[in-house]
Amino acid sequence: MPLIEFTDRGLYCPQGDxxxxxxxxxxxxxxxxxxxxxxxxxxxxxxxxxxxxxxxxLRLGDFPYQSVEWGESVFLNGxxxxxxxxxxxxxxxxxxxxxxxxxxxxxxxxxxxxxGLSGAFEPVPCNVFITESTFGLPIYNWKPQAEIFRSIQDWxxxxxxxxxxxxxxxxxxxxxxxxxxxxxxxxxxxxVHGAVWNVHQALVKAGVVLPPVQRVELDAPKESFRSxxxxxxxxxxxxxxxxxxxxxxxxxxxxxxxxxxxxxRRNADAGYALSDHADWKGLLSAVKATGAxxxxxxxxxxxxxSRYLNEQGIEAAEVKTEYGEDEEGAASQxxxxxxxxxxxxxxxxxSAEEGDLAEREGLAEREGLAEGGGLAERExxxxxxxxxxxxxxxxxxxxxxxxxxxID
Numbered sequence: 531m532p533l534i535e536f537t538d539r540g541l542y543c544p545q546g547d548x549x550x551x552x553x554x555x556x557x558x559x560x561x562x563x564x565x566x567x568x569x570x571x572x573x574x575x576x577x578x579x580x581x582x583x584x585x586x587x588l589r590l591g592d593f594p595y596q597s598v599e600w601g602e603s604v605f606l607n608g609x610x611x612x613x614x615x616x617x618x619x620x621x622x623x624x625x626x627x628x629x630x631x632x633x634x635x636x637x638x639x640x641x642x643x644x645x646g647l648s649g650a651f652e653p654v655p656c657n658v659f660i661t662e663s664t665f666g667l668p669i670y671n672w673k674p675q676a677e678i679f680r681s682i683q684d685w686x687x688x689x690x691x692x693x694x695x696x697x698x699x700x701x702x703x704x705x706x707x708x709x710x711x712x713x714x715x716x717x718x719x720x721x722v723h724g725a726v727w728n729v730h731q732a733l734v735k736a737g738v739v740l741p742p743v744q745r746v747e748l749d750a751p752k753e754s755f756r757s758x759x760x761x762x763x764x765x766x767x768x769x770x771x772x773x774x775x776x777x778x779x780x781x782x783x784x785x786x787x788x789x790x791x792x793x794x795r796r797n798a799d800a801g802y803a804l805s806d807h808a809d810w811k812g813l814l815s816a817v818k819a820t821g822a823x824x825x826x827x828x829x830x831x832x833x834x835x836s837r838y839l840n841e842q843g844i845e846a847a848e849v850k851t852e853y854g855e856d857e858e859g860a861a862s863q864x865x866x867x868x869x870x871x872x873x874x875x876x877x878x879x880x881s882a883e884e885g886d887l888a889e890r891e892g893l894a895e896r897e898g899l900a901e902g903g904g905l906a907e908r909e910x911x912x913x914x915x916x917x918x919x920x921x922x923x924x925x926x927x928x929x930x931x932x933x934x935x936x937i938d
Contacts, residue, residue, distance in 0.1 A: 546609030562638025581621030653819030663830030
C-alpha cells in the first residue's frame with residue numbers, strides 16, 4: 531500500500547488517516563499553505579504552520595486549527611508528519627510523511643530563490659517526491675529578485691516624476707507582501723486594495739514585520755494618490771475602483787509576464803516576471819536535491835516535466851489534481867498559459883463595496899461573500915474594452931515550438 535494515495539478528495543495517507551490539501555471536506559486536513567486552491571473550508575480539523583494559521587482563520591473562518599513550527603514532528607496514528615519551508619509565501623510548507631522507514635514529501639507550491647520573507651526552500655530527502663509544475667517548461671527562467679526589484683523601482687520613480695500613480699497588480703497573499711520592501715525604498719506611502727489590507731493586518735497581528743501600508747479608502751480625494759504607488763489584486767485594474775488613481779500606469783507582477791505578448795494581451799503598461807513558484811531550473815534542482823526514487827508531478831505542465839525527468843533516468847508520472855487555482859496556478863491550467871486569473875477582489879471581512887464595484891462592471895462572479903462565508907474570490911471575466919482574451923492558445927512545445935515562446 532502506498533504511503534499517499536491520490537483520491538477524489540485529495541492526497542490521502544491511509545496509514546495516518548489524514549489528507550494533505552484536500553479539495554473536499556475531510557476529518558483531518560494537513561495544509562501546505564493558505565492559497566485557496568490548497569486550503570478549503572469545511573474540514574473538521576486542520577494542521578498547518580504557525581504563520582499559516584492566521585491566514586486560514588482570515589480566509590476559511592472559525593475551525594479547529596493546530597499549528598506547528600518547521601521541523602516539529604506530529605504523530606497521526608503512528609505516522610510521523612513534519613512541515614518544512616517551501617519558500618512560496620509566508621508560512622508555506624512542504625509536508626514530510628514517514629512510516630516504517632519510508633518517506634514521502636508533498637511539496638505544495640514552492641520556489642527555490644530565497645525572497646527574504648517566506649523562508650528559504652529546504653530540500654527534504656525522501657523516497658517519493660510529489661512536486662508542482664506550474665512553470666515546468668524550459669522557457670521559464672527567472673531573473674534574480676534583486677534585478678526585478680530594481681526594474682520595478684525605476685518604473686515607479688519614472689511614473690511618480692511624471693505625476694502618475696504607479697499601480698502594481700499582485701496577488702493579495704504572496705507577491706503583495708513580497709513587493710513591500712522593494713517599494714518602501716522608493717515611495718513614502720504605499721496604498722493597498724482592501725483585499726491586500728486584510729492579509730497585511732492578519733500577518734502583522736501574527737507578528738510578521740512588514741513595511742507599513744495605507745488602505746485605499748473609497749471616499750479619499752483623488753489627489754491623495756497622486757505620484758504614489760498602489761498594490762491591487764488581479765481584476766481590480768479592470769474595475770471602476772482603479773479610476774480614482776487617474777492618471778496612472780499599470781504594472782503586472784506574474785511569472786506569465788515572461789512570455790512574449792502577455793503584457794500586451796493583459797493591456798498593461800509594464801510586466802514583471804516575478805513569481806512565487808519555482809522556474810524550470812528550480813524544479814529540476816529541487817527534484818534532484820531530494821534524491822527521490824520516484825516523482826509524481828502535479829498541477830502545471832505535468833506532462834512536459836514528467837517526460838523530461840523520465841528521460842533523465844528519474845522515474846516520474848503525472849497526476850491530475852484540483853490545485854493550481856491561485857493567480858499563477860490557475861493560469862497554467864488554461865491553454866493560454868496565464869490570461870485567466872483569480873481576481874481575489876475581496877477577502878473575508880473585506881470591503882463589500884470594493885467587491886460590488888467590480889461585480890457591477892461584469893468582471894467577477896461571486897463565490898460566497900456572505901458574512902462568515904469564508905474566502906470570497908471572484909473569477910475574472912476579461913473585459914473586451916481592455917482587449918483581454920479569455921484564452922490564448924499556447925504555441926506547440928512538443929517539437930520546435932519553444933522558439934515561439936521567447937521572452938521579451
